[in-house]
Amino acid sequence: MAITILPPFIEEDAYSSSASDDESRDSEGDVDMTSTSGGGARPAKRLRLSRSGIVTPGEVVTDDPQWMRGHGTFTPTTTLSSNIIATVAGTVLKTNKLLSVHPLRARYTPEIGDLVVGRIVEVQSRRWKVDVSAPLLAQLPLSAINLPGGILRKRTTADELQIRSFFNEGDLVVAEVQSVHQDGAASLHTRSLKYGKLRNGVFLAVAGMGGAGGGMVRGTGVVRSRRQVWTVHAANGGGEIEIILGVNGYIWISKLAADRASESGGGGATTAADVSITRLEEVASASIYSSQNDEIGLATRREIARLAGCIRVLVEGGVKVDEETVMKAYAASLNIELEMDDEDEDEITREGRDYVGGEKAKQIVAAVLKKR
DSSP, X not given: OOOOOOOOOOOGGXXXXXXXXXXXXXXXXXXXXXXXXXXXXXXXXXXXXXXXXXXXXTOEEEOOTTOEEOTTEEOOSSSSOOOEEXXXXXXXXXXXXXXXXXXXXXXXXXXXXXXXXXXXXXXXXXXXXXXXXSSSOEEEEGGGBOOTTOOOSOOXXXXXXXXXXXXXXXXXXXXXXEEEOTTSOEEEXXXXXXXXXXXXXXXXXXXXXXXXXXXXXXXXXXOTTSOOEEEEEETTTTEEEEEEEOTTSEEEEEEOOHHHHHHXXXXXXXXXXXXXXXXXXXXXXXXXXXXXXXXXXXXXXXXXXXXXXXHHHXXXXXXXXXXXXXXXXXXXXXXXXXXXXXXXXXXXXXXXXXXXXXXXXXXXXXXXXXHO
């Protein structure tokens, strides 16, 4: 049975008397979008709209014809009304005479140069389809990856036949957005040694991504302009842990690979980007496409879980996720654990202290906001 979706219908009697002319002007001296030109009626619910107000889908933002509609709004074409109606739930943004609604929750919008973490969802003849939390699946061409051994040559039919030996469905990859097509779909590449298949870690999806930076209006989300890959020297014997913050809201926290740690000489994974393309044969091997995880100790797994919990606490607390806030939250969690009384501690209590949430989460968020 077919389903018909009707456009929202605005009742004419839902309008109430307007306020004074002084209240109908904003701080810039322009007429407020909640007022009408002739001192006539207007919706009573528009009284609460402000620069930081939130509108819902189907709600009238304004009926003043001086305003132009932008993203997140529409004007009914079936009537002669000049109403601008919100199509998403979010905050109203005013740019001169242009009205737009910034969504509270939206999918990631790819931009060239973005570092993203994605999951392989489909394998085709010459490319992979990757989920990067965008409206459309991104594509990773076979010609945009490094072959095992650092071989630089044109891809042949033999490479197409063994395409699943590189990436298979369900594999996680870190890549860079190389180009964005006209329809909004992104094309990725993993030609650098700091990109490729991910293993030895845990995947974390930050909810509420949106806009051109991948952040909510409230301020949460991964910050695009900050450092996105760094190494943490974990406490309690956890060793070195690598954190990758994808601007698309996908995060990867893993044990630092032994080969990358030796390459950096103790400086973390950041020097992998400094490897010359002429040295690919020396450092790139078939192990870069291995799906076998290394042995990870209990202390390392515990610190990985602690870092993942700190990131979840930041998102729930409305704090932006970047290197600074993550490290502050991690340090705060360690300090809170040290302050706890160790008397009469049993195994159950020890396991419970590794959980980052509840009252401890509030203390971590307060510590991060206090230090900012």
